[in-house]
Amino acid sequence: MKHIVKILSLLVAISAFWIGLLQAAIVPRSHTWLLPIYFVVSLGCYGLLMVGVGLMQFPTCPQEAVLLQMDITEAKEFFRHKGVDVGSD
């Protein structure tokens, strides 16, 4: 099944649930009408939270740049000895 079909089915199910709530009036209708807005806003907030948390926890590796420079130097030395002209960067 295509992914979009899965997502649309999910949305249809949620909508059916919402309409069901509207008709059954277990929750006061005024609240129910606002549920989709709450849902979208919550989703947005969750997304922003995920971005923020991810940004704070973003893994960095400054030591890797140093290690890489060492590897580059080592490689250049090797090729110099072997007579391969790698030129300069």
Added chain:
Amino acid sequence: MADEKENIGEKKYKYSIIIPTYNERLNIAIIVYLIFNHLRDVDFEIIVVDDGSPDGTQDIVKQLQQLYGEDRILLRARAKKLGLGTAYIHGLKYATGDFVVIMDADLSHHPKYLPSFIKKQLETDASIVTGTRYVKDGGVHGWNLMRKLTSRGANVLAQTLLWPGVSDLTGSFRLYKKLVLEDVISSCVSKGYVFQMEMIVRASRKGYQIEEVPITFVDRVFGTSKLGGSEIVEYLKGLVYLLLTT
């Protein structure tokens, strides 16, 4: 050599490493050196797909062939810059390994992670092992705050819309079973990094087992930032395309 391996009940696999290059005269030599350093007991070949670099990349590769052997380094060049996807397809034609590794030539992908890719695949029999920069033992160096924000935002959006099952969608440091790569690549049409996303999402949809290993990514610190407004638009278009067609 084959007998030794059979005695301990281990099949000897061959790995084809495809590296597309364009103007990577210095970097390709360093990458080759590092690959040979880190894959000492592994049967592999390096396939350099150069798109007619004017800086002499092919000359360097020929010298490397003299040094390491023409059976270990294959130069399969093309006349001009023709794009990444087609570079992989081109390289695949000459690959004789059981597995294919794709990686960048600009030293942002370090060959020291190759053993961990291989080990992960052997442990899990995964069809694809993809490197992820966004987990604890991974990481990125050379990105400013704005770049990290864009990357994180893009990732959250892609995760929400696509449920891809991998943490790093745009990464291009990956190991594939050769047959799996052939299968997935034939159904991909995007370009650039959206192509990398399409590959992994299509593979996921097809039910291929995908495992991840942490990698560190050192971005080319000099040079202009590659993330302008047009890149963001391309990305969003790519997301919608993948949402609707996978």
